[in-house]
């Protein structure tokens with residue numbers, strides 16, 4: 001028996017998600033100590049968790065006990081923070097787990113999941129896992145959402161093989177470019193007969209405020225948030241969704257009972273009690289985003305897209321002064337590799353619409369300085 005034939009056929013054909021190379025692996029490969037590496041490739045928050053969160057983990061005395069499956073204390077703390085009743089809130093091991101739950105709750109094989117690429121790769125990945133019909137409505141050249149194209153698709157059924165449009169994922173701000181969606185466009189999407197999953201992983205860095213308060217009034221709006229970016233807790237894996245009541249009761253039924261874990265839970269509650277710390281770090285990152293964007297733009301061979309997140313997308317001119325790398329590769333890919341040799345990690349996507357771009361996370365000022373020194377050393 002060929003045991004592989006027993007795997008679901010759609011999973012055998014599926015492409016894996018491409019995560020970033022783990023820090024320790026790169027550190028070994030580059031022969032550099034982890035503290036000598038400037039990690040600007042995964043939109044993490046370089047300031048890390050609040051000291052109160054670290055203390056809460058150090059003093060947690062219930063690590064030998066399963067977490068509260070109802071997430072009572074965590075949901076209350078989040079509800080208080082975002083101003084929405086806890087009955088609308090469900091937490092998971094990162095927003096990623098909540099994305100997975102949503103797809104499992106709504107999609108039967110062949111139902112459509114609408115994606116707005118270029119965007120966060122997890123939406124495509126989860127569509128493949130649940131065997132959805134993946135329908136892409138590409139963003140415009142400036143990365144804005146083509147609302148009319150989405151309307152045309154959903155209302156006139158432009159993809160005739162698809163019968164059921166179920167979910168539409170909108171990252172706001174969008175990863176990888178940091179653009180946002182305005183109220184008017186969001187309202188137009190909410191008028192469509194699909195569920196809008198508004199992914200606000202980066203909203204804390206944006207000029208506009210969160211739309212969580214819209215949820216109780218819109219039965220087809222789900223908003224996702226995370227502690228990974230705002231609270232510097234990516235490694236602890238805590239995220240949540242804010243759901244309409246007719247939806248959330250079904251998600252509770254299919255959710256694994258014990259996520260997030262105890263360490264993540266106590267850290268998240270403590271992080272929310274230290275709002276000055278969260279606010280200050282956001283303020284520093286927004287200031288640094290502006291400084292880094294200006295410095296990058298001054299090089300003359302990077303086009304920096306305006307961003308409202310903790311990263312910026314840069315288009316790399318073909319004539320960029322990047323030595324080394326395979327000459328058949330786009331300049332952006334060679335740039336990523338050349339920076340890596342100097343211990344500076346940025347993100348390159350081998351994907352349509354992004355092959356001439358790199359995405360650079362906003363770090364601490366000293367990290368921006370290392371990045372700039374590495375960029376300026378390239379042509380020499």
Ligand SMILES: Cc1ncc(COP(=O)(O)O)c(C=O)c1O
Nearest residue numbers: 094095096120175201226228239
């Ligand atoms: C748009 C977006 N949503 C969600 C996530 C994942 O968040 P979490 O770490 O909470 O799983 C990311 C991570 O990079 C992201 O870019």
